[in-house]
Amino acid sequence: MLWVLACGAAAFSPSLNHGAASTQRLAATLDAPTTSTRAPIFTEVCSQTGITLSRFMIEATVANPQLAELESIFSAIETAGKTISNLVRRSSLTGLTGYLDSGNVNVQGEEQKKLDVITNDVLKNALKFTGRMGVLASEEEDAPVEVDDDVESRYDSILVERTAGQYVAVFDPLDGSSNVDAGIPTGTIFGIFEDSNAECEVLPDGSIVDECLGKTLQPGANLVAAGYILYSSSTFLCFTLGAGTHMFTYDEHIGEFVLTDPDVKIPSRGKIYSFNEANCQEWDEPLQKYVNGVRTGTGETSTKYSSRYIGSMVGDVHRTLLYGGLFGYPADKKNVCGKLRLLYEAAPMSFIVEQAGGKASTGRTRILDINPTNVHQRVPVVLGSADDVSELLGLYGETDKAGDIYQEE
Ligand SMILES: O=P(O)(O)OC[C@H]1O[C@](O)(COP(=O)(O)O)[C@@H](O)[C@@H]1O
Secondary structure (H helix, E strand, O other): OHHHHHHHOOOOOOOOOOOHHHHHHHHHHHHOOOOOOOOOOOOHHHHOOOOEHHHHHHHHHHHOHHHOOHHHHHHHHHHHHHHHHHHHHOOOOOOOOOEOOOOOEOOOOOEOEHHHHHHHHHHHHHHHOOOOEEEEEEOOOOOOEEOOHHHHHHHHOOOOOOOOOOEEEEEEEEEOHHHHHHOOOEEEEEEEEEOOOOOOEEOOOOOEEOHHHHHHOOOHHHEEEEEEEEEOOOEEEEEEOOOOEEEEEEEOOOOEEEEEEOOOOOOOOOOEEEOOHHHHHHOOHHHHHHHHHHHHOOOOOOOOOEEOOOOOHHHHHHHHHHHOOEEEEOOOOOOOOOOOEHHHHHHHHHHHHHHOOOEEEOOOOEHHHOOOOOOOOEOOEEEEOHHHHHHHHHHHHHHHHOOOOOOOO
């Protein structure tokens, strides 16, 4: 509806000085309550390939005052993305390959790469100095970090409209970093929540959920924006603001991200499945049945699918968005909750995929509906073309009815 409204509405002229009808509509927009629950409306300009990200965000935030603060946040993400793209591409020339000499491990017990730590600092600082962030949560940080007061107080005086520190960012600064030294695509994944005004809370078991944690532990359905940056043959930025999913490509010649695929629609069916099949013995029956069906052409479509697996979620999801099919990191007898983290991997990617017309599930639950209980919690993930995901969910439904289920944490 949004796009038809936006694209179909001849009233919205490409230039910013709108005709009478668009002024009325803009007026209506301006008067509308500024809540993130209202889906944004885009002007026609936002579907014109070739416009820059900064122009896209200006158009989007003029038409949607409730998104105004996202303009500086996306400008920070853009700058961080360009910096990280450079760092990754030049890493073997600049001694940035390999692990930290200190042998540091992050809260997940993974040894940290030099680039894990550097990219984390790049994105953290870029977001911090927008003056818009209250809390940041990263794969590379043990716990959510509060943006220190002096940053906030410095901006309080500047930012007249809304108080500083209004947003919470969750991110994986370099997804797939285990592949980076081999030149395999990697990426940055991010999600933006509005501050939930959560207070410090004592749980029945006596443990304390501090304010920061409380503000961070929000279901994906609360996201106001989510995206990824893919560092590959080109550098791609793909994101949603809750009204469609849009892809930009970085043009080194002008130093800007340029809109190349507005309003991406994932095919309802694909011909590719993407899982780490090395784990297939550990998979549960529904998934084994689904993969066997698409591998042998005995599934719902009687089509033989091909298999692709990069081992970097951003790369595998990017391909799935464009070509369709199914990507996943399921739960199995070894990893009963899968491997991917809910807050800064599964939820942002699910928002992007759903806004492109796809589906994202644990196999039993819509990922965006899950209330996180821990910043680094993992969830099983299957996402992609709506009909492929439905086919798999159908098999889970059958199995569950038969009572053969294992408990997700
Ligand atoms: O090597 P495996 O077990 O297939 O896992 C690959 C998955 O793990 C990840 O690399 C995890 O991400 P990080 O590199 O951010 O820890 C995903 O990008 C990818 O989908």
